[in-house]
Amino acid sequence: MSARPLPITGLALCNALGDSAAAVRDALFAGRSGLGPSPIPLPFETCVGAIDAALPPLPSALAAWDTRTHRIAALLLAQLEGELGRLRRRWSPGRIAVLLGTSTAGADVTEGAYRDYLRQGALPQGYDLFKQHTYGAVLHVVRELTGARGPAWVVSTACTSSAKPLASAQRLIRAGLIDAAIVGGIDTLCGMTLRGFHSLEALSPKPCRPFAAQRDGLNIGEGGAFLLVEREGEALALLEGVGESSDAYHISAPHPEGRGARLAMERAFAQAGCDPSSVDHINAHGTGTRLNDAAEAQAIAGLCGNEVPVVSTKGYTGHMLGAAGASEAAFAIFSLLEGRIPPSLGCLPLDEKITIRVCSEGVQARVRRVLSNSFAFGGNNVSVLLGATR
C-alpha cells in the first residue's frame, strides 16, 4: 500500500561546498569540488571535504555544549529561522520531533580529551561526555534552540544515519504521534574515521572518482543537513517513499550484486506506489570504492535500466558518512527545484563494466522524481524517493 507523500518544507546545508544551502547549490551546479587537504595531520595522503567557514559559538546558556558538531547544528538552524518560526506557529512543541543521524557524534572532542587522559591521567577540565559527545548532547542543543519538545533521537547506522530519520519522521506522522520533524544529520572530521578508513585501505590519496575505471577509494567529508518534514505545508519537494533493507551478507562489504541496495530501492518505489521507470535522476551512494560502485551500478541497472542519469556527489563534498543521507537528499531537491543535474566529478573514463548512465557533464532536464541512495556498514541500506511539487 502506498503512503501519502509528505511535504518537505525547509532545508539547510553546511559542508565543504559552503555554509548555506544557496552556496552549496551553486557549487554543485557549477561542478566545483570542495575537496582539499586534511586539516587534521595524517601520516598518509588523502583529500577531505572540510568546512572552511567560521562556525559561530553557541549562545552562552549552551557554552558547556559548544562543540564543532553543535555549532554546525546551530548554523543549520539559523538558516531555517523563518521556517522554524512558522513551524512553531503551526504545530505545538510536543508534536515537533527532532530526528537526527550521525556516525561520529562528538568523537572529535573525545579524541582530544582521551589523549589528555592517557598522557596526564585525567580528562580535561570542562570535558563532559553527556554534553559534548553523546547523541543526547546534540538533541539537547537542537531542542533548546528550536523549542521542539516531541520525540527526539539520533539514528546511528554509519553511512545511512541521516537518511533513516526521513523514514522515522514519515512513520511517526503516519502513526499520528507527531505533526512535524526536524530531520537530518551532522558528522565532523576526526582522526578515528580518517585512520579507520585508511586501515581498511578504502581511502583514495587523491580526489575520489566514483564510477571511474581507475577509482581507488573514497574521501571523507564533514557537514550537516537539516530538512523539515510536516504533515502538511507549502512544500519545496515531496517525500514520496523511503525504502530500507539489510544485506544480511557482511559487516563491512556490500553484497556483490547489490541485493540489499536493490531491495531498498524497490521498497522506496513500492511505498510511493510508482514504477522504477518513472525516476528522472538518481543520486547514487557512489563512494568511489571498487566494491560499492560496482554493486550499486548493478542494482540500479537491474531495477531502473541504463538510461536514467546517475550522479555521485562524493567528488564535491567527500563522503560525509552520518551526514551524507540527508545532505544528498537535499542535493536531490535542488535538482527537482532547478531542473538541473550536476556532473559526477571524476567519473571519466568510466569503468566499462558499469553500464548505467553516469553523467560526466551537467544536465538540464525536467526532473520530477529523484532517488537518493545511502548504504552503510552492517549491510544497512536506505533509498529516499523525492518528488517535485509542480
Added chain:
Amino acid sequence: MRSEEVAVVGYGLFVPGFAGVPAWTKGVYDAAQSAPLALSIPARQRRRTSTLTKALADAYAEALAMANLAAPEVASVFASALGEASTMLGLLEQLWSEEGLLSPQRFVTSVHNAAAGVVSIAGGNQGFSTSLGADYDTPAMALAEGIGLVLAEGAAVVVCCGDEGISGDLVPAGKGWELMAAAIALVPSERAPTAAPRLRLEEGPVYGEADDADSSERWAPLALSHELASNPCVGLLELVDALARDKQGSVRLDRGQGAGYVAHLHRGKGSELRAGDPGSAERGVAP
C-alpha cells in the same frame, strides 16, 4: 504524545548473572552466566563480537523465540546510549599510541549499528533494521521507533536496548554503570492473541504528580544495584520485568534523567491484577 496500543508477544534480557527472563524473575544469580553467550551468532562471527553486541543478541533471541517470530522476517530496533564504547576506547588508545594505526576489525565493529548488522546477518534478515540512541531516553525513543513501525507499517518488530558497563575512563568516578540488555517483541494488536499484553507509550506524568486519567497503577522502580539502575537503558529492563510478572499499569522508562516517558501496560483480556510487590529483592548484585 500518547501512542495507540500495540501488543507485546515476547521479551528477553541479559543481565550479568541472569541469563534470561526465567532466571531474572526467580532471582537466581548464577556466576557462571556472567557473560553473554550469543549462541544465535555463528561461532566465527561471535569471536569478533563485542560483549554489548552479544548481550543484545541474547536478549533479542529470547524475545524472538518467545514471540515465535521468524528471524528473517522481523524488523528490529537496536538502541544504546553509548553503543560500542569499549571498542571506541580501544581505538582511541591505538590512535594515541606511537604508531597511531587502527585495527580495521575494531574500526568496523565500532559502529553503533554493529549489533543490528551482526544480528541481521546471523538471522538472514534483509528487512528493516536500525540503531539509535537518546541518552537516558534511549528506551523510550526505541519504543517510539518500534511502535511507529507497528502502527504505520503493520510490522512485527523486536526493540532491543542495552549499554555495556562503563567506568572511570570517560565518566567521573561513581558515574558508571553495569552491562544490561533487554528486548520486547511488538506486533499490531489485531494480529496478537487477545490475552497478549497491550502497550502504549506516553509522556509522564512523573512520580509524585497526579496519575493519568485511567487511574492505573504506577509501578515504583525496581530495587536494583546502583550500577544496574544507572544504566541508561534500564527502563526497558523495568518494562520486561513488569511484563514477566504480568503487571499492569505504567512503567517509567527512565530514572529521572530523561523526559519522563512511560509505557502503559494492560492485558488484552482477563482479570485485572492487583499491583503487588514490584520486586523487593535487590537484583543485579552478586550474592
